[in-house]
Amino acid sequence: MKKFKTVPSPFGTGIDEQASTDAFVDYVGGRQRADQLSRIQKDSYPSQDWKGNRIPASQVFRTKAKNAGFTDEEVDALLSIQ
DSSP states (O other): OOOOOOOBOTTSSSBOHHHHHHHHHHHHTSHHHHHHHHHHHHTOOOEEOTTSOEEOHHHHHHHHHHHTTOOHHHHHHHHHTO
């Protein structure tokens, strides 16, 4: 799988948000998959395991995304454009 890269801003600082979002959509395979991954992230909250240990929202998100068929690279790509 190709590596995702954000698009630098033409003004010299930061990233070009629209171009990076478009590149992300292409990277994950379309608007529907991009929206699905965003919904998974939005619906991921901190949790607890059976021993009462706290599970951070980021770990819950990665687990839910992996269960839905997303790779760690696709999750990292979403996090890099936010």
